Amino acid sequence: ALVHGLTRGGRFPVFEAYASGRIARAYLAPQPDDAVPRFAYENHVRTLVEERLWPSSTTDISELRLVIEYQRQNGADRTLTLDIVDYPGEWLLDLPLLSKSYEQWSAESLALSREPLRAKLAAPWHAHLATLKPEAREDEQAALTEARLFTDYLRACRDERFAMSLLPPGRFLMPGNLADTPALTFAPLDVPMDGSAPDHSLWAMMRRR
Known part of the structure; x- marks a missing residue:
């Protein structure tokens, strides 16, 4: 205008x-x-x-x-x-993440996903998450699957039938030129907020990305 x-x-x-x-x-x-x-x-x-x-x-x-x-x-x-x-306006959702650690973001994302309205949508992601050990050796295929299921969950929440807000990272919904890159191949893990990721672990890989 x-x-x-x-x-x-x-x-x-x-x-x-x-x-x-x-x-x-x-x-x-x-x-x-x-x-x-x-x-x-x-x-x-x-x-x-x-x-x-x-x-x-x-x-x-x-x-x-x-x-x-x-x-x-x-x-x-x-x-x-x-x-x-x-x-994309979705990227504005990511600005508050700059001040959070990976562990804090993971805890908050998991807590949201376990709320009644979201839990059913998150079920496939939660099922795969339960098979992962954050301290295990880094595994690119496990990270790819986890990121895909987490993204599917975010998209389901955004669907007009639910139209939920608070869906960061917005870049997962609108990846732009980062589509299919390691920068977006991560997802929340069930780890303690004050924990320390072992070197070369899946946790460390997710945290780095």
Whole structure:
């Protein structure tokens, strides 16, 4: 809406520079990072205007550069370059995880999964979890299975029939460019919050990731 309004002449009554006519023009320009997809602004506008449909949800990072030529209050001409980065809202769920240890996150995730409404959805994951020994030798196949079942549980919780919130890591639901990478091949283990992971154990591998 911001980009469309500035480039097509919208109404911004509380944006003093625009309301007073000090914005000369605004236009889209090539983004700074060619390795990041461009935000499909034109396609989204077309979907909204012509098809009356809300655009599909964001699945990965994208960028859009907006250049605004304006006049300062003292009359000097200036140019403002605004780089807009769009990313999945699900990833916001992961911000609180930055302050938690793997053990704390595991304990909280398991406690949630054992609540009445979630326990049935988590049953396949819980069944596999019961076969694992966190102190056992690291095992990539066990980690893959555990991560897949944990992700299936998160997706089931997100299903419109249940529409539950509090489903971190959101990156498991919207993996983007990390799909099928070791960075997302982990899951909670039933370990003590103050415990220490033995070297080269499944626990240590999960904690590292």
